Amino acid sequence: MTTTALLLETQGLSFRFGKRPILHDINLQVPVGSIYGFLGPNGAGKSTTMRLLLGLLRPAAGTVQLFGHDLARHRVALLSRVGALIENPSLYDHLTGYENIEATRKLRGLPASRTAEVLELVGLSPDSARRPAKEYSLGMRQRLGLALALLPNPDLLMLDEPTNGLDPNGIMEMRELLRRLQSQGKTILLSSHLISEIEKVATHVGVIQLGKLVFQGSLPDLQRLQSGRAQLVLETESADTCRNLLPQLLSEATVTGLGTLRIPFHSREQVAALAEALVAAGQPIYGLRPEQPSLEDTFLHLTETNAAI
Numbered sequence: 001m002t003t004t005a006l007l008l009e010t011q012g013l014s015f016r017f018g019k020r021p022i023l024h025d026i027n028l029q030v031p032v033g034s035i036y037g038f039l040g041p042n043g044a045g046k047s048t049t050m051r052l053l054l055g056l057l058r059p060a061a062g063t064v065q066l067f068g069h070d071l072a073r074h075r076v077a078l079l080s081r082v083g084a085l086i087e088n089p090s091l092y093d094h095l096t097g098y099e100n101i102e103a104t105r106k107l108r109g110l111p112a113s114r115t116a117e118v119l120e121l122v123g124l125s126p127d128s129a130r131r132p133a134k135e136y137s138l139g140m141r142q143r144l145g146l147a148l149a150l151l152p153n154p155d156l157l158m159l160d161e162p163t164n165g166l167d168p169n170g171i172m173e174m175r176e177l178l179r180r181l182q183s184q185g186k187t188i189l190l191s192s193h194l195i196s197e198i199e200k201v202a203t204h205v206g207v208i209q210l211g212k213l214v215f216q217g218s219l220p221d222l223q224r225l226q227s228g229r230a231q232l233v234l235e236t237e238s239a240d241t242c243r244n245l246l247p248q249l250l251s252e253a254t255v256t257g258l259g260t261l262r263i264p265f266h267s268r269e270q271v272a273a274l275a276e277a278l279v280a281a282g283q284p285i286y287g288l289r290p291e292q293p294s295l296e297d298t299f300l301h302l303t304e305t306n307a308a309i
């Protein structure tokens with residue numbers, strides 16, 4: 001990712017709540033035009049990082065570069081190019097969707113045409129826009145929040161768990177919307193605790209655990225990491241006998257059942273050699289298959305081992 005133009009970059013970003021360290025040395029690299037999935041279990045530090053990126057909290061150490069400039073020095077100018085939806089959108093419940101947008105638009109001195117444009121963009125129909133926000137479903141509230149964030153036509157959108165609480169249909173619609181916005185040239189940083197969410201939409205991924213970035217790369221990088229963790233599962237009569245007879249071929253194996261061995265998968269040739277050796281040693285093969293961990297497993301593995309990559 002070092003050769004890619006970065007829209008957002010942090011260097012050595014750290015944060016403490018009082019004396020309690022929360023974020024350690026976070027080096028985020030968000031490429032221009034990407035959908036960057038910021039993944040981590042609850043409490044890992046996603047919201048705190050986003051607040052730092054928006055200048056809402058002050059870092060204990062480190063810098064945030066937005067559009068190639070230092071956030072601390074050019075906060076107002078840089079943030080005018082950022083739209084954010086952090087947790088639930090703050091709406092005026094007694095006002096209609098339309099009036100909510102109008103209020104913010106006027107406050108920001110934006111052209112009147114923007115209101116219809118953002119309503120259209122997020123797919124809020126004129127009928128829905130005429131209803132008070134207090135009657136909105138969660139999905140509609142998220143759309144309205146997104147419409148507000150899109151008002152100034154930002155280059156970067158930061159969305160904290162935008163699908164939280166949405167039903168499957170709402171989640172799919174949100175995904176479509178994010179893709180549409182990306183195709184219009186926007187860069188999107190979105191957080192989630194669900195890899196299944198991120199893998200469907202993100203081009204790049206950063207994984208945070210206990211305040212540390214434990215993985216960062218493109219989605220294919222993460223998928224490659226996943227295939228690097230593939231295993232060969234051997235079903236035989238006696239796992240121990242096989243291990244004693246073939247100490248070299250099975251040196252990395254772990255016994256997971258009386259007749260079951262799991263071996264790190266390296267190549268197809270390894271499978272053929274193992275099958276041949278087992279037959280030569282007179283051991284039955286009831287099953288011999290490569291097993292790919294799910295992306296979910298890889299993610300859990302990353303966050304459990306906290307291995308810096």
Ligand SMILES: Nc1ncnc2c1ncn2[C@@H]1O[C@H](COP(=O)(O)OP(=O)(O)OP(=O)(O)O)[C@@H](O)[C@H]1O
Nearest residue numbers: 017022040041042043044045046047048049161193
């Ligand atoms: N105002 C606060 N005062 C003290 N500690 C806080 C405060 N806000 C958050 N924390 C702590 O900071 C850590 C990171 O929280 P953060 O909300 O950034 O995590 P997260 O990854 O966004 O998780 P979630 O999805 O649950 O919000 C947590 O341990 C949390 O308890």
